[in-house]
Amino acid sequence: MKFILNLTIREIRSSWRRLLFFFLCIALGVGSVVALRSLIQNLTKAVGTDARALLTADIELSSTNDFSPAEIAKIESVIGNSTIVEARNETITTAMMVRPADPSNESVKFVELKGIEPPFPLVGQFTISGGQPFDFALLRDNGAVIAEILLEDLKVKIGDKIRIGEGEFTIRASFDEEPGGTNGFRLGGRVFIEKKAFDSAGITRNTGRIRRRILFRTSDNPGALVRQLREALKGTTITTASYREQQENMGEQFTRTENYLALTGLLILVLGGVGVWNVARAFVEQKRKTVAVLKCLGAGGTRVISVYLLQILTLGSVGSIFGVGLAQAAMLFVKWRFVDAMPAKMTYGVSLSTGFQGAVLGVLISLLFSALPLLQIRTIKPKLLLRDENNSSMTNLDWTKWIFGIISLAGLLGLAVWQAGSWKVGVFFLAGLAITSVILYSAAAVLTWLLRRVKRFSSFSVTQAINSLYRPGNQTRIILLAVGLGAFVVLAVQSMQANLVREFDFSRNQKLPSLFFVDIQKSQVEELRQLLAERTGEQPEIIPTVRARVAYVNGQPFDYTNREVRQQQGQIGREFAVTYREKLDENESVVSGQWWTASAADVPEVSIEEDMAARLQVTAGDSVTFDISGRKITARVANIRKLDLRNTRTAFIFVFRPGVLEKAPQSFAATVLRHLGATDRQRLQRDTLERFPNIQIFDVADIIATVQRLIANFVLAVSFVGSFVMLSGILILIGSIALTKSQRVYENAILKTLGAKRRVLAAILFVEYGLLGLLAGLIGAGFATALSYAVSRFVMNIKWEFDPVGMLLGIAVTAFLVMAVGVAASFDVLFRKPLGTLRSQ
């Protein structure tokens, strides 16, 4: 044992430089796993899985309809029998245009309006800016409490008046954080007013997109109560939610996200493992003589293996601990760079257990990936010292190798399953990784083979550079695999972003309106048409809309006690804006059934959009019953329609045949295509609202800008992870260069002896790594293009365009990066005197 320890220490002392790379591979991998996991853990904590606070209640009943007296009675009967309900309130929300009352202030902003009544909130805290608790008195007599950001957006201050709908409100206070937090996608900042002000300002009268909620606080587990409510409200449009269920859902979601991110980290760690494997392999190869001598002196194979195993363990542990340090540094970087994008309560520490887990993972990966190469030590025979056997390589594959190979694979699978927290995901991860690797590796093999075919170039440097790529023990394909994978991830993300951004690009989608007006009254149509024509120079398109919801499908109500149906409630239970017209729009096509002809119909007919038809499980000929302002209209599904959303001015899910809805209460929508400048757009919105306070305006350009910001943030995050994959690829490259360096030094010494000048040797170096980078870039760009095509076409359903400039740039950058790294890491070779090198061989 003493022998093993001593030798280990001596070995580390003599070869730590070479093993430094091993150390870095593990550190980077562990760092990625721990950083990603910590990030999502801390985020979860900051956002709070406290669904009770998010819901601001224990039970929530919600509907886009006014609660009918019959429904209220049902609710009351259940609640009245319950002994656990402590408090109750109601809220009402919608999205609205808000503008300052001061006519000289031209701002206008879309906000999320919420009408509340005391006690508010039922659960949690509400603190206004300045630190005082929220007091309901602030809202009395047309008071408003608004999000701080809106003060800026609207260029107003506390005490100013703002106009909402037909009413005028005084800003009494602002707040930074509202009860329930500000998660999720929102069109605008929050404004609180009194619930009854919704009526006095004409909001409930003029707009249809309103959600009403009744909230309860309970003193005990509300599970049973929720079930009773759901049973009682069966057949109505009311959704019942409880914080417990939401808590579970959210917890599940966060855990899943955490595990997926951890798998991404594991991917980087596995790449680190490949680096380790590489180092271990070359290390054993180089230590053949030492091992032979040790065996010659009487050390047994197991003892020798123990020496190197101990070395790996030491380096693996130190590397892992260093990696945890790296993760902490990464978290601090996130804090420094992204603190604005993070929730206020975000913390930036790595927890002890996560760090420990990461370290264990690092050590296990070190062991798994070095086991096979270390086993080679057993096959080294001391007799090689007697012959000059420098060049022979070890190729024997005996059964122990197979067994250990399988054990390593099983170990890796275990780690993947552990990190993913699921058997299925773990297996898929490993299989996906294996398939990707095999494909990339094959591509690398084909490319290098092709290169070899054209081996005879007229230039000496090029010929020699290509030869160098085939040097015995060359790492060409491994490097291509690792760097190619990095380029692949980064370029795929870039390409998908390019396509997504294009999708939201106005200049390419001429039919996308720039402004969208809704809730226009019949009496206002002509006047608005004139205003818009005057300001935009184009005739707006004006469409009648009727609010309707689906009551029955083929005579049956939705069964919301069924979990699957309940999950779709948001999509099928909501209120729709439907229209009626004679003709199919340009961007529409009928996929089944027939579009109606001019002749009179015997029953009402409706055309349904493809995806909705699938959701409702209807085909042409089925019947759907709509609830339109309390009246039930049953329509026959005449056809199923496909909508080309890329080329759309309006998108109606339900279109009725003319002759049915003309008498129903209706409002109108108008669209403007012309793209006005920001100031003109704002002024037009202002003026429209001055004259027609009931009209709602969607500034599509504004919304798209918000979406694009979201995409950009997402892409930034993924690119960040992608660049880590790239970094591990580069690390593997550096490691491989270090490992084959002695060979390069040797070859350069010979070439110098034969009269090669430094310029020629440098040219070989540049061409060699330039070529390597070029191939890696080609592989990355090729597969990135394929992936972005597949995802765009089959997953996101958006138009895909080949991006030659981006891809060429990607290839060039990869080639340059590899060349720069390769040349930098080998440059000193050019300056060595040959004699010393040759005499030591």
Next chain:
Amino acid sequence: MIQLNNVTKTVRSGSDDLTILDDVSLSIPDGQFVSITGASGSGKSTLLGLIAGLDEPSSGTIIVDGDEVTAQTDDKLAQIRSEKIGFVFQSFHLIPSLTAYENILIPMEILGLRDARGRATQLLADVDLTNRGHHYPPELSGGEQQRVAIARAFANSPKYLLADEPTGNLDSKNGQHIFELMTELHRQSKVTLILVTHDHAIAARAQRQVILKDGRVISDTLNNEIGDQISG
């Protein structure tokens, strides 16, 4: 003509300065076949390496064919080697990633010779390896590797051929073969041949015999005029 004037080579080993060559002066006229002998560690390889410009002396000058190799950039040295010098090592030093044929091709490609391929084929035939040209060094025996190395050394038609114990790693039969090959090539091409060897029988067949001891020339004799000291 190769001229060494007071060449000294010292290296640092640990904290001490170790003198490998100590004030060596030699003059070798063109076309001569000189053997250098001496105990292991006497500085033979170092001397040969300095002549080829593979390293630089600590003091003194070396002039090869009118060029002072001690005051040159690495690139100029490489050019001199490329044009004038062939080198054969004890341990062959073939490039392992190239075939025998390609190894022979290299010096001519560096020099930019026209009919490199034809000459490489001819050289392979000269060393009796015509059908082993496509083999990689590890697939060849020691003797075969050394024959490739000799063909490679002759590829640029050098004026000076330096050989450092070319038979040292070979058995006597193969060693004899290599030696015959080199003397034959020397006779045909009128090359200046400096041969470092352990083998006194071989050394005795050279025109001139230089003996090193502890980095100094202790004997320098012409074999047909035994006892005639040229320098000391």
